[in-house]
Structure formats: C-alpha cells, structure tokens
Amino acid sequence: MDINNDNSKPNTRLNASKNFDPQAKEQVFEDIICKLVEGTPIYKILESDKDYYPNAVSFFKWINNDPVKAGVYKYAREVLAHKLFDRLIDIAEGDKETPDTVVKVQRDRLLADTVKFY
Numbered sequence: 001m002d003i004n005n006d007n008s009k010p011n012t013r014l015n016a017s018k019n020f021d022p023q024a025k026e027q028v029f030e031d032i033i034c035k036l037v038e039g040t041p042i043y044k045i046l047e048s049d050k051d052y053y054p055n056a057v058s059f060f061k062w063i064n065n066d067p068v069k070a071g072v073y074k075y076a077r078e079v080l081a082h083k084l085f086d087r088l089i090d091i092a093e094g095d096k097e098t099p100d101t102v103v104k105v106q107r108d109r110l111l112a113d114t115v116k117f118y
Helices: 022-038 042-048 056-065 067-093 102-116
Strands: none
Touching (some): 022 042, 022 056, 022 067, 056 067, 067 102
C-alpha cells in the first residue's frame, strides 16, 4: 500500500519509533482527539491504522512532553466523560417502547456499570 497516494493522511510511519514532522504530528494528534471525543477508545484508535498513528508509548510521550497537547487531551477526556454521563441517563431511563423484562433490566444494569467504570 502506497500511503503517499492518500492525500488525507500524511506519510508519517516508517517504523514503530518513527519521527513525525511537526505538521504531520499536529494533524495526527487532531485526528486522534476527534475520534476520542466521538467515543472511540484510545487503544482502538492507535491500533486502527498502524501506518498512520503512533504507537501508544509515542502518543503518551507527545502528551507528557507538550503542555498544550496535554491540555487538549484532558479537555477531550472531559467531553467524553460528559457524553458517557448522558449515555448513563439514557440507559437508566430505558426504552419506553419495549416492556421491561428481567433480562433487559440486567442488561441495562451491566451496560450502566460498564459505562460508569470506563
């Protein structure tokens, strides 16, 4: 696969310890943050395209070494927390069109507990 033909993603990954040029690094970081806010777990984002995204160690070094990136990442996690809280409310309210059954209530409880501890 020639990633140079894909104009939406810069050629950023030559190996696991590759160096990103500053512009590519900013674009990749922005892409990661957007997907994170949408609710995609960070490990899934980083593993989804190993030719484009850095490995987890590199990504967290970016955050650790750059206070601006750390602030953006923190804010993205806060936004995600609000979205998850809203999801908990939806789960607790249940589906009003479908009658509750023991199985449905247990499933909702499992979902809520999973979201709470995410």
